[in-house]
Amino acid sequence: MSHDPFDDYAAKIQEVRTSDRLRDEVLKKAAAERQAASATGKVPAGSGAACNEARKCAGAAASSHGEPARKPSARPRAKRPAIRGLALAACLAALAAIVGFSLAWPQGSGSLPAGISPTAFAVKAYGAVDDTLFPTGSNGTIVFNCETETQRMIPPEGDDYANEGFYTGCVFSVEGDNIARVQANVSRGELYRVTSKVWSRESDPEFVKEVSSWKPYKIGQGELLGKYDYVAGVLYYGTIEPGDENVGKDRNDPSRTGKSNLYQRLGSTVDTSVMDEPEASASEYRFGLWTNEPFDAVENDRGEFDGLASMNAALDTLDGAQLTITVTFTDGRTATQVVDLHAADFKANIVETADGVNHVLELVPQITTEAKKTTDEFWEAYNQGIASIHTLYGTVASETDEPFPCGEASYPFLTEPLTQPRKLELPPETSSDGVAPSSKSNVPPGPTIERDNVTDLASLEPYHEANTTTTFERVERLDGLPEGVAVEDLILYYEGSGGQRDEETGSISVRGMFSITADGTLSPGFSYVLLTKTVTNNSDEQANVYLTGGFFATLRPNDDGTFSANTGASFEPIWRSGHEGPTWESMYYFQMMEPGETREVSILSVVSDEMLADSGFSFVYYGHEGMSGVLAFRIGALA
Numbered sequence: 001m002s003h004d005p006f007d008d009y010a011a012k013i014q015e016v017r018t019s020d021r022l023r024d025e026v027l028k029k030a031a032a033e034r035q036a037a038s039a040t041g042k043v044p045a046g047s048g049a050a051c052n053e054a055r056k057c058a059g060a061a062a063s064s065h066g067e068p069a070r071k072p073s074a075r076p077r078a079k080r081p082a083i084r085g086l087a088l089a090a091c092l093a094a095l096a097a098i099v100g101f102s103l104a105w106p107q108g109s110g111s112l113p114a115g116i117s118p119t120a121f122a123v124k125a126y127g128a129v130d131d132t133l134f135p136t137g138s139n140g141t142i143v144f145n146c147e148t149e150t151q152r153m154i155p156p157e158g159d160d161y162a163n164e165g166f167y168t169g170c171v172f173s174v175e176g177d178n179i180a181r182v183q184a185n186v187s188r189g190e191l192y193r194v195t196s197k198v199w200s201r202e203s204d205p206e207f208v209k210e211v212s213s214w215k216p217y218k219i220g221q222g223e224l225l226g227k228y229d230y231v232a233g234v235l236y237y238g239t240i241e242p243g244d245e246n247v248g249k250d251r252n253d254p255s256r257t258g259k260s261n262l263y264q265r266l267g268s269t270v271d272t273s274v275m276d277e278p279e280a281s282a283s284e285y286r287f288g289l290w291t292n293e294p295f296d297a298v299e300n301d302r303g304e305f306d307g308l309a310s311m312n313a314a315l316d317t318l319d320g321a322q323l324t325i326t327v328t329f330t331d332g333r334t335a336t337q338v339v340d341l342h343a344a345d346f347k348a349n350i351v352e353t354a355d356g357v358n359h360v361l362e363l364v365p366q367i368t369t370e371a372k373k374t375t376d377e378f379w380e381a382y383n384q385g386i387a388s389i390h391t392l393y394g395t396v397a398s399e400t401d402e403p404f405p406c407g408e409a410s411y412p413f414l415t416e417p418l419t420q421p422r423k424l425e426l427p428p429e430t431s432s433d434g435v436a437p438s439s440k441s442n443v444p445p446g447p448t449i450e451r452d453n454v455t456d457l458a459s460l461e462p463y464h465e466a467n468t469t470t471t472f473e474r475v476e477r478l479d480g481l482p483e484g485v486a487v488e489d490l491i492l493y494y495e496g497s498g499g500q501r502d503e504e505t506g507s508i509s510v511r512g513m514f515s516i517t518a519d520g521t522l523s524p525g526f527s528y529v530l531l532t533k534t535v536t537n538n539s540d541e542q543a544n545v546y547l548t549g550g551f552f553a554t555l556r557p558n559d560d561g562t563f564s565a566n567t568g569a570s571f572e573p574i575w576r577s578g579h580e581g582p583t584w585e586s587m588y589y590f591q592m593m594e595p596g597e598t599r600e601v602s603i604l605s606v607v608s609d610e611m612l613a614d615s616g617f618s619f620v621y622y623g624h625e626g627m628s629g630v631l632a633f634r635i636g637a638l639a
Contacts, residue, residue: 005498012325015060020347020531026194034308037472047407048323049185049322049324049336049338049398049405050187050321050338051185051187051268051269051405051407052185052186052187052268052269052323052406053407068079074629078136082246086224090630094235095393096277097452103149120176120327120329120335121174121175121176121177121179121325121327121335121337122174122175122176123142123143123172123173123174123323123337123339123394124142124172124173124174124175124326125143125144125145125170125171125172129603132193139425140396141365141393141394141395142172142339142394143346143363143365143391143393144168144169144170144171144172144391144392144393144394145170145362145363145389145391146168146169146170146315146389146391146392154307154310154311155310155311156216156312157297160216160422161292161314162292162294162466163292163419163420163422164216164230164419164422165189165190165290165291165292165419166228166290166291166292166311166314166315167192167230167232167263167288168288168289168290168291168315168392169288169289169375170288170289170316170391170392171194171286171287171288172286172287172288173283173284173285173286173287174282174283174284174285174325174327175283176327176579178329178330179280179281179282179283179327179328179329179330180273180328180330181271181273181282181328181530182270182271182272182283182285182325182326182328182332183269183270183271183272183273183325183326183327183404183406183409184270184287184323184325184326185268185269185270185323185324185404185406185407186268186289186321186322186323186324187321187322187323187324188291188293188317188318188320188321189268189289189290189292189293189317189318189321190265190266190267190291190410191265191266191267191268191269191270191288191290192229192230192263192264192265192266192269192288192289192290193263193264193266193270193275193287193288194261194262194263194264194286194287194288195261195264195286196234196259196260196262197259197262197263198237198257198259199211199257199258199260199261200254200256200258201256201359202254202255202274204253206224207224207437208258210222210223210224210225211224211225211231211233211260212378213491214231215309215422215500216230216419216421216422217421217422217423217500218421219417219419219420219421219422220417220421221421226416226417226419227264227414227415227416227417228262228263228264228376229263229264229417229418229419230262230263230419231260231261231262231263232260232261233258233259233260233261234258234259234260234261234265235360236353236360237257237258237259238259239353239354239355239358240351240353240354241354242354244354245257247354247355248542250592260458263288264414264417265290265417265418265419266287266409266410266411266414267409267410267411267414267418268410269407269408269409269410270287270410271408271409271412272273272285274409274412274413276415280448282327289318289341289392291314291317291318293314293317293318294317295310295313295314295316295317297313298310298313298374299594300375300376301372301376302400303556304375306375307375308374308378309374309375310344310591311390312373312390315343315391315392316343317391318343318392319342319343319392319473320339320340320341320342322338322340322344322397323334323338323339323341323343324337324338324339324404324405324406325337325339326402326403326404333401334401334402334403334404335399335400336398336399336400336401336402336403336404336405337396337398337399338396338397338398338399339394339395339396340394340395340396340397341392341394342392342395343391343392344367344390344391344392344393344394344494345367345368345369345370345371345388345389345390345391346363346365346366346367346368346371346388346390346391347363347364347366347368347387347388347389348361348362348363348364348387348388348389349361349362349364349380349387350362350385350387355543355544357543357590358544361387362387363389368388368440370386370388371388371390373387382488398418417442419583421438445624446551446564446565446566446567446620447620447630448558448562448563448564448565448630449555449562449563449564449565449620449629449630449632450562450629450630451561451562451563453630453631453632454555454618454631454632454633454634455627455632455633455634456633457472457474457634457635460633461471462552463631464538466537467537467539467543468535468536468537468543468545469528469535469536469538470533470534470535470536471533471534472531472532472533472619472633473532473533473534473600474531474532475529475530475531475532475619475635475638476530476532476638477529477612477638478525478527478528478529478530478531479527480520480521480528481520481528481604482528482575482602482604485520485575485604486520487506487516487517487518487519487520490508490516490574490575491508491577499511504635510571510606514526514606522606525608525609526606526607526608527606527607527609527611527612528604528606529552529604529605529606529607529612529638530602530603530604530605531602531603531605531619532600532601532602532603533600533601533603534598534599534600534601535547535593535598535599535600535601536597536598536599537593537597537598538593538596539595540595540596542592542593542594542595543593543595544590544591544592544593545590545591545593546589546590547576547589547590547591547601547603548576548589549565549589549621550619550620550621550622551572551607551619551620552567552607552611552617552618552619552620553565553566553611553617553618553619553620553632554566554611554614554616555616555618555632555634556616563632565620565630565632567620571605571606571607572605573603573604573605574604575603575604576601576602576603576604577601577602577603578591578601579591612637612638615636615637616634616635617635617638618632618633618634618635619632619633619635620632
């Protein structure tokens with residue numbers, strides 16, 4: 001039989017001798033407080049709850065999503081008359097004054113009549129590498145590690161941001177014993193649920209096929225991913241520690257495992273008792289913080305969009321928001337915490353993966369004032385071994401035994417994404433005289449290059465970087481795809497860099513600028529360019545070698561003797577030789593090479609005919625040991 005703390009309280013009260021007048025005053029006060037709370041329907045003072053008024057009810061929101069509004073089927077819990085708690089609290093106050101024993105009260109609220117401990121449940125953030133729980137501070141502070149290897153995605157811009165929003169990666173769970181139900185509300189933005197799937201091309205071919213081609217314009221499609229608002233691959237999964245399962249496996253090995261995180265927006269208010277897996281424990285759910293609140297995009301000193309600073313600005317829209325969480329225990333008791341959210345910069349460790357090539361950041365729960373605000377500053381410090389993470393942390397504002405104060409779940413019976421699929425851009429159309437549309441784009445200017453760092457391909461010497469030697473062999477203009485290459489081989493590359501494939505026609509449209517038909521024909525005004533180079537792994541160890549660095553550009557001389565690189569109609573590589581598998585999972589940028597191995601690599605790009613006709617047509621890459629800065633070699637006009 002469970003112990004009821006009310007029995008102890010009742011026994012103590014029976015021992016207390018008080019006047020009839022005092023008892024009457026106590027009961028009158030309790031009745032008045034109960035009547036006032038009942039009349040206003042407000043959260044009792046001191047609870048600290050700041051619910052999202054705009055989206056907290058299911059009615060209109062659920063109806064607008066295409067389903068009739070329905071009330072969540074909450075699990076039954078024991079009812080306790082409010083007056084019992086109020087009267088008991090008042091009597092305990094009188095009792096304390098009379099007999100002199102002490103009571104432990106929760107911070108910020110005022111009563112603990114049901115005997116709920118302030119630590120009856122805990123909000124714990126996920127962090128570090130590979131979704132481990134991040135330890136809560138000794139003072140109850142919750143630090144959200146949004147810089148995991150899966151999360152740190154730059155938010156979209158404009159209308160896409162308003163629709164798709166920003167998944168901050170600030171993920172948490174609710175931990176505790178005998179939790180039957182979890183309800184939560186965020187006063188700004190929304191909550192999302194994230195689940196993970198580990199897979200390999202060998203064991204889950206259908207899932208791999210669907211996940212590897214997922215893009216925002218496919219939201220709502222697919223038997224396996226149709227209900228998710230966002231899908232992201234986990235980089236470097238299984239390669240962090242020397243003993244991890246993927247260490248030493250080639251990226252094209254079909255047994256190599258990958259991991260994907262699947263995100264489902266839930267609205268501003270959630271209730272686990274009406275979610276799609278009622279058999280799961282309420283404490284097993286992982287929730288994250290999402291925002292589409294407006295923010296001012298940040299530019300760097302060169303007038304370019306600064307991804308890191310803008311991402312931090314988007315996250316800052318949740319600074320000052322409140323997270324309200326209520327748990328219902330199996331015996332019907334409730335406990336509510338209100339958490340104030342704040343944004344700050346934290347120190348971070350740079351963790352090297354087992355291959356010695358890649359790195360991830362691991363948050364250190366220590367606020368720093370030395371964080372670098374811009375992308376340029378961040379990488380300058382990073383190269384010196386100094387890193388930081390801009391993220392959210394939470395402090396518990398109040399803890400009570402009150403029921404959930406923020407209404408019903410926003411979308412209690414969610415069966416499809418809240419996010420609308422991104423619209424497909426139409427392929428460009430030629431005019432009646434056969435003239436192609438302008439190949440100009442809004443890509444910002446490329447880097448400035450010192451005169452001594454520019455040479456001709458014919459006189460270019462091999463260059464050394466880290467443990468590799470690269471020799472550029474030739475650059476060719478092609479009228480069609482290379483022999484043996486089909487348009488299907490390009491699909492994933494284009495989808496990874498702004499491309500969209502029409503499933504009916506088999507054609508691909510890229511950023512609304514050009515298209516490729518199912519037989520590989522490019523739209524007028526563009527051509528294929530094939531760059532071939534030889535790469536050698538000079539180290540005595542197996543290495544993951546970066547193969548696809550650099551881009552095509554036209555060089556213009558400046559008055560100070562430098563060159564400016566115009567990248568206006570240059571695109572990411574669409575294919576490379578010797579690669580199989582999905583781009584984001586198998587990382588077509590890299591190739592595992594044995595010690596001393598030499599490999600010839602061909603890389604295919606699409607370039608505008610306008611650039612190809614320019615005498616300043618060049619290839620730009622970056623510095624190596626003994627020659628810092630940006631390097632380039634002139635190719636000249638390609639007929």
